[in-house]
Amino acid sequence: MIEFKMPSLGADMEDGTLVEWRKKPGDLINRGDIIADVDTQKGLIEIEVFEEGIIERLLLEEGVKVPVGTLMAVLRPLDGETEDKDTSSVISPEEPEIREEAAVKPSIEKEERRVKITPLAKRIAQENKVDFSVIEGTGPEGAIVKKDIEKTMAGSAVPSKEVVRPDEQAKAASPTIKKELRTPSTKAIRTAVAAAMSKSNREIPHYFLEKKINMSNAMSWLKEINSHRPVQKRLLAAALLIKSVAASLDEVPDLNGVWEDELVIKNEINIGFVVSLRAGGIVVPSLKNADLKSVDEIMEWLNDVIPRARSFNLRSSELSDSTVTISSLGEGGADKVFGIIYPPQVAIIGFGNIIEEPVAQDGMIGIHPMLFVTLSGDHRATDGMIGSRFLTALNKHLQTPEKLGRV
Secondary structure, eight states, X not given: OEEEEOOOOSTTXXXXXXXXXXXXXXXXXXXTOEEEEXXXXXXXXXXXXXXXXXXXXXXXXXXXXXXXXXEXXXXXXXXXXXXXXXXXXXXXXXXXXXXXXXXXXXXXXXXXXXXEBOHXXXXXXXXXTOOGGGOOOOSGGGOBOHHHHHHHHTTSSOOOSSOOOHHHHHHHSHHHHXXXXXXXXXXXXXXXXXXXXXXXXXXXXXXXXXXXXXXXXXXXXXXXXXXXXXXXXXXXXXXXXXXXXXXXXXXXXXXXXXXXXXXXXXXXXXXXXXXXXTTSOEEOOEETTGGGSOHHHHHHHHHXXXXXXXXTOOBGGGGSOOSEEEEEOOTTSOSOOOOXXXXXXXXXXXXXXXXXXXXXXXXXXXXXXXXXXXXXXXTTTOOHXXXXXXXXXXXXXXXXXXXXXXX
């Protein structure tokens, strides 16, 4: 059997609350399918499955708080392998939500019936005055789930018992609800990040390096490339910096690893990119296989992921498996950024603001755009010599941006 466990969505996550199952026993699951919604300090996250099979059993009740690594569901492989362990028990919340609700009696002649509805679906229905007693559920055992309520509100199922004008109905529709559900408090985000960084600071012996890089070639290349493009297709320096980090990790792979009692070098280069949230706090989505992406593909990823990160609309796969992290404050930010390593990673790279400075070059003094790059490394895994090799490789790649742009 295939065991599906609560994934870790970063070092700052210890548990999450199972809000709603998206699948039910007997459903076929393909790689990348969404199996559940989980509420975390990063907001409501869609949890994906990366195995193929048929759901044999869901082991948790909706509403229960689930520690990272807890077995949540069991899948039967498509080859028909039989179950070899007892997974019959179902974990319920400490204070279980009512799963069956008394239906509203449409007339005194009709008998009262019980309606199965998930806690989240019930909450949305009550907030928007939707009569869920007349809705046909599509969830496990015929339970009414969130999408059933949303479908009703969109007007494609049985209408609510109150007459709602189309303009009012549109305002009450799911996007607004999702936004409210997906927005965690700033305090919760800061608390989670602070806990993870405090632990990192206590347990990881950090070393810090910095290098000043002349960005004249890189900025000139970007200006030339962008001069031939429409505004929506133009490249930002961040895309080039991510590509240069990926290329440098190819040359110095010791920094592309995790610490698991010893250094484990990862084959994939998955770069976590720190995104600041407008209300405060950060979230770190991961760009998978960054070394295989072109600069244009990286720019497309940034344009897509940053707005979704700030609206708390990321999937579980986008918040896991980073092998190294980049922190870039961008234009107008601080000149230098010294990051704290995001465990179990062993390095974080910080990019400050690009500033104009007088620089001596070929016996002449000129004004050049300069960038301070910092590296925070885990001394258990690497040392200053390895870190210096990485920064040297990074400088080399940024002096020949046209080569990065061809990949």
